[in-house]
Amino acid sequence: MWQELMDRFLGFLPARGALISAAVYGIVCYSSLKISEKMTSSYSLPWQKEENRKFREKMKKMEEKK
Numbered sequence: 001m002w003q004e005l006m007d008r009f010l011g012f013l014p015a016r017g018a019l020i021s022a023a024v025y026g027i028v029c030y031s032s033l034k035i036s037e038k039m040t041s042s043y044s045l046p047w048q049k050e051e052n053r054k055f056r057e058k059m060k061k062m063e064e065k066k
Contacts, residue, residue, distance in 0.1 A: 013019065046052055 047056075
């Protein structure tokens with residue numbers, strides 16, 4: 001009875017190899033995305049960083065007011 005019930009629920013899933021391949025592909029994509037973000041932030045030049053850009057804009061506004 002349990003085997004029939006399990007076959008009925010799990011019968012819609014793809015083959016085990018396809019599921020494992022999809023999981024590995026997802027892990028590789030996620031890890032490469034995180035590595036890319038980390039390298040981009042660590043190798044960005046000082047004027048490319050967001051906080052420095054905001055500071056420059058603030059300084060420009062202060063100079064324009066003078």
